[in-house]
Amino acid sequence: MGTGTPAGGAFGAHLRALRTGAGLSQAELAQSAGVSVRGLSDMERGTSRGPQRRTVQALSAALRLDPAAARELERLASLGRPRPARAEAFRPDRAEIPRPAAGSPAARDAATAQPPATRTAAHHTLALPRDLSDFTARGPALDRLRALVEDLDPARPPVAVICGQPGLGKTSFAVHAAHTLAPHFPDGQFTLDLRGMDDCPVAPRDALARLLRALGVAEAAVPAGTEDRAGLLRSVLRERRALLLLDNAATEDQVRPLLPGHSPTLTLVTSRHTLAGLEAVHRTELALLRREEAVELLTRIIGPERVRQESQAARDLAELCGHLPLAVRIAGQRLASCPGERLAKLVDRFAAHESRLDALRAGSLQVRAAFELSYQQLDPTARTVFRRAALADGPDFSPRTAALLAGLPLRHAARYAQDLTDAGLLQPHPSADRYRFHDLLRLFATAQLDKEDTPADISLAHSRTDAWMLRRATAAARLFTIDHRPDGCRDDEGGDPDPATAPADRDQAHAWLEAERTQWLAALRRTQTAGRHREVVDTAEAMHWFSDRTSHWELWTEVFERAVGSARALNSRRDETVHLNYLAWAHNTCLHDHATALSTAQAALALARETDDQLQVGWAHNYAALALDRLGRSDEGIAHLHQGADCLSRQTGPQSRLAELSILNALGRLLRQAGRPDEALTVHRRSEALCRAGIPGKPHELIDLYRASAQQHIGNDLAALHRWAEAEAPLRHAVARFEAARMPAWSEPARLDLGIVLRRCHRDEEARATLTAAYEGLVGLNHPRQLEAADQLRLLDEAGGSLTGTRGERGPVG
Template sequence: MRDGTPSNADYGTPSPRDDGAPSIQDNGTPSDAPPTAGNGTPPTEDFGQRLRRLRTRAGLSQEALSHAAQVSVRALADMERGRTRGPQRRTVQALAEALGLDEGEAAGLEGAAALGRPRPRAATGPAGPGPLALPRDIQDFTARGPALARLLDLARDAAGGRPVVSVVAGQPGLGKTAFAVHAAHLLAPHFPDGQFALDLHGMDPEPTTPRDALARLLGALGVADAALPAGTDDRAGLWRSLVGDRRVLLLLDNAADEAQVAPLLPGTGPSLTLVTSRHALTGLESVHRADLALLRREEAVELLTRIIGPDRVRAEAQAARDLADLCGHLPLAVRIAGQRLLGRPHERLGKLVARLAAEGRRLDGLQAGSLRVRAAFALSYRQLPPDSRTLLRRAALAAGADFSPETGALLAGLSHDEAVARAEELTDAGLLQSDAAAERYRFHDLLRLYAAELAETEDGPEVRDAALDRTADWMLRRATAAALHFDVDHERTAAQADPDPDTAPTGRDEARAWLEAERAQWLAALRRAHEAGRHRQVLDTADAMHWFSDINQHWEQWVEVFQRSADAARALGSRREEAVHLNYLAWAYNLCVHDPRAALTSADAALTAARDCGDGLQEGWALGYGAGALSRLGRPEEAQERLRGAARRLAAQESPQGRLAELTVLNSLGTLLRQTGRAAEALDIHRRSERICRAGIPGRTKELIALYLAVARQQIGNDLAALERWQEAEAPLRQALAAFEAAQMPAWAAPARLDLGRALGAVGHPEARQTLLAARADLAVLRSPRRTEADAALTALDRTTAGT
């Protein structure tokens, strides 16, 4: 427990996850961009549309094709009109032969037909949008027919009950993600139990760890943050157990290596996993491989045609072929060139061909093999207005996977409204991707590299550092002001002014939303301040954060935050502040990363610093945090000794902070005593906590004290139950449950309901079974390990009832 919020690990409040949609990495167009076909027809073809196009291209009438393929004219008409969406394979083969299709076109025609054939069983319930939902499909997707047909066969294999994995690999810009997203949408009906997409950020300096990826996946299945196992192996085991019998489709985009992917793969069941990577991932065994190749020239021209329309391509057919060649038949380069032409409807293709050839000489650094991808990037960049160019290159300096308009505005030196307008312009140009739900933007990773290089070459170190310093200072001031919304001393504290009061969060909900959304930015700002020696700013921010940190206890970066603040206090020579922040660090090691050895080291250092400066409050906290670490290390006697010492030290403190710390220590001591078979002593301790709460604590709100009182009463009920004084246990447990429910704290209420149900069952109360059933349901929603206790309590109750 931190000063102000009960810290027992069983009383953690679950926090919302930051479930941003995964990014698109290889296609050059944001997944949520509108269709870009300019020919007035739908940008994708069903079987009938594809058949009609191929027949027209071959110069055949329906009668002529009917004769050549031995298919009736009426049947052909029904196919082309969409009345027959999925003809049999042998019919498609006959049509392909009659049309003179090559292998790839024939496979594409068969794939379109297969999608129109009867589906597997329908889902028992709709799988609506949710965390890690598939990105929007690329509507002008082109080619890849054989590869799509092979994935359709794999989907049928998965329906047989064994998990299937397909690795989509190849050089940058081949459209691996576009292919995987398109395939996922086509195959989605075969996986009615859910489709999930997760960007693994394999090209980032710090790719997503398997542990964090598993947290996102488990969260998408409804596992509460507070119920996540600590270790990667335990998380992987839980993930596999939850999806083992489900027909799910999993898209793992932009994988770094085999070690990152392997823990995420389902072990059993009818699932299909698509993995995209710029590496071959040869270490993954028993997987299908779809190594995408460059487009053929005619396919690249077809993609260009779908983007800008057939009329312009037909008018300059040779220029279109030359443009495809200059783009190296790379889908990303073709797409960027096509989008540039789409934005200039009167520009001739020949003019772009000439300019692209000239620009290519300047962009030798970033290549895909012999392909000059940066030429297309540079053309798009140079056509932008000055402010948009500034935003593009400065936004690449932002921390994290995405950035907000305010971050872009700070880095580029623009107003918020100007930054939004420029970001939308960049999104329309295909240079940024906008979030489907929030006002946030992200780069394709190649474009981020390109933009960051521009910031280096066009802005220079001085301008770039000034932009980063300006942004870091603003972010820390906003983060400090936002975090103080959670500080119980806020009304009596001269809070650091928000840098922009007109847009500042106005309450706890808004403050929490901002702090969570901008976590990567303010943490990067804290690092920058620490590295620049701005120690007071680091301490002020960390001080403001310590109450907010209780709400998001699962964030592992609290270790970094409080390590840096402890270092800052040491650099300033303040032993009292060093003790405070070493105590915060011990808390983070204990409860955020579950490292009791490091927690004990920090707590001991805090104890030394507190005694050096004569701070009894911090000495009490240090003893308490050290006791928590010792208990977790299996050393209960030493833990009890420290807790008793902490209680004595804190009892002498007269401040409100001292009373809250004393309550924390007393509750922890009593719980430890009960767990070691000394329930009577525990009851005395928890009664003492109750008396302190009833007397009230000056300067602390009734709502805060009510939570402490509820914790004490729950522990009193458990102490009485351990003494088999079941009837006496009922009242305090009911009071605790009512308080947690009134405060809308389900993660605290569910265990209290379980404790109450067991007490009611012991006395044969008629509400016992319903209470235990409700507790089990609540704990299941939270994915709490205490659900097994509810199962055992229900089993014991059933046996008792049957015996009676």
């Protein structure tokens, strides 16, 4: 091969030479190999540069090549197949972190954007589904997308809307196009299902949050409002060559906020609707396959030999499927699962259902016969698994959920789920042990559920699944209780419903609660509707400490609001007070709705006073103060914290001491922010003294963390008083303790505080090393104080510059 010949051209020229050498026309070779004439022509002309291995094998067999010649043909084909750029995971110890100048656009963006090294992270949460190795046809549509990419103008980032009737393979085409074009977009390819066929499609606000997190924005840094999220997405994508696949869009309004502004990004949108109101987009309306394309798809699924033996039956089957890709694929996968079954037998089965064949050729009913044929091939238990899986909440479900809904042991349900996947009735998750329906298949399964299951069956399936999910969720969440003991829980608390598969540690518990949160939240709703209010309150109570670690989850307002309602239904005023306080926290921290947080905390305070629950009185003061501070009423917040601290100081019991520590740390912080660092120092030393004294019944490791928090505050108080040398020791202790506990969200802000103190002590080399480490850690967390760290490093670099730096007084602690 000459050095100037592209790989794809070498394959085409070699194939053409082999064909002419064998004395075959294109039509003869295409017929013998079971490929279309057009497909063969595209290969020889170099338009199709890297055909799949199965196609190459069919060509080799038709040309009667010896093994060596067949290997050479496959080698040339492999050179033409696309190879996405290999992404390398971000290594903080190897990445060079830029230091943006204060006030620059780069500095502003640094608050929300990951460093460039993270853009090609090998894994992200919205990875493309796997491409279909037997994808067929759609060459002109793909060529039009290639042209968009080749002429891409960042000032007008292209948006391609792929539309058409159900079953035409819009998503399959978009995924195939995304994989084909992936080498042009080294900054990542992302897919998001907008669930346009659901009763409640994904809201733009939620879709933006998922895209931002996948693009590297820390969950805690995602803004609250839709417009702010859309603006941040445009900012993050401004310089990135990324590909977005927005699948199954419902309306123009759902899509518009998700589109980039000025960016070298390609956006593919699939929808069953034309989205005619979407401005400045390119449209690709897929049509039915031609007969030869439908036969080619069937050939790729079941192999050329079977099609060659029954070529007329293959053409008849394509006709009976209405040339609809989804129908052809389901029929083909049914044949592939039965290698000994003749095509003519399947044709006869289709032909025996004349009314269904009429529907197969008409509109949205075209695919029903193929669905029903595959469904009837299942044994009764597999059918039950298929139907009941349609009851699962969320976009996908686990084998465990399928087992619970069908009333089967887990191992049996897992086997049936795999069988359903093999039959083309379920789609596997690309990386997790989870499954999902195609939209039409979910509708079909739901219709079968209505036909074959009674309301009592469905109610029993839901109640069985909900009870199990809430027990697992409650047990998993209890692992995050600050003084959790691994030796189990109280006898009256119950435990995990399946200890053999229960999460063994907090990492596993977090992963399960994340994966199943749509399911357990729906279970919580149904459980409350069913009047099982004690289960609702107990689950919400168990979630309390876990919610602290996932404060970016906006669902916590619903969880604690439901707990408040169930507590009232139980006439449990203590539970109502506790969960009103939790709800105030959620409004403050999760939704940033500080006005509602204040009114909720005030309601908790009134009820706590009425029931003389002094612990909850103290917490209510704390949450009211947090809301008041965020509303710009810091003096009122300080007054509330003084009242809360005084109330708790008169109480006994370990919970009161822990609450007092939290309130003292918050009080001191507000005092320091108000320009009263001497008072803040007194308050924080009081907090440290309580830690030194210890709290009976609470583990030393927990109290040591409270002490580390107090010492960080003490160091900042001393720094605010310009007592730089004294500030170093308490800050070093805080950094070391948080590091030992593997709590980077706390250790890195404390490290920044230490670096500032070292700079003010004129220990420049130590300061530079400490501030650099803090900057890298804060960038990795996407923490808002990363800009402050960059400013401090800039001050060190400015020879003879001012030593006055900015100070962020509020860290994530206390």
